[in-house]
Amino acid sequence: MDTATDEPADNSMLIRAAADSATQLIVGRGPPTSTDGDDSEDPLVEMARLDPVMATSFVKSAMLMGGLSSGLVAVVSGALLAACWSSWALCERPLRWWLLVNCLLQLVQVSPWVVRLLMRVSLVRSRNR
Numbered sequence: 001m002d003t004a005t006d007e008p009a010d011n012s013m014l015i016r017a018a019a020d021s022a023t024q025l026i027v028g029r030g031p032p033t034s035t036d037g038d039d040s041e042d043p044l045v046e047m048a049r050l051d052p053v054m055a056t057s058f059v060k061s062a063m064l065m066g067g068l069s070s071g072l073v074a075v076v077s078g079a080l081l082a083a084c085w086s087s088w089a090l091c092e093r094p095l096r097w098w099l100l101v102n103c104l105l106q107l108v109q110v111s112p113w114v115v116r117l118l119m120r121v122s123l124v125r126s127r128n129r
Helices: 003-027 043-050 052-084 095-128
Strands: none
Touching: 003 043, 043 052, 052 095
C-alpha cells in the first residue's frame, strides 16, 4: 500500500481529533476522540496517543511561552516598581507590596524553566563533543 495515499487520511484524523479536543475544552465533554475505543478525559493524552511528536512539540512550545511570558511580566513589574516605588507609598492600599510579591512569584516560575533550559543546552553541547 502506498504511504502517500494514507497521509491525507491521517491528517483528516488528526484534524478531527484536534477539533474534538477543542470542543471538549470549550463546551465540556465532547465526542470521544480515541480510535481504539479507549475514552480519555484529557485532550493532551489523546493528542499524545494520536501523534506523539506533535504532542511533544506542543508541550515544549507551551513551556517556552510560559517561561518567556513569566520572565517578561517579572521584568516589566520590576522596572515599574523601581521607577515608581516612592510615589506609590502614598497609595491607601499596599499597591507596591502587592506588585513586589507578584514580581517575586513570577521570578519563581521562571527559575525552573531557566534551569531546565540550561540543562538541556549543556546536554546538547556534551553530545556534540
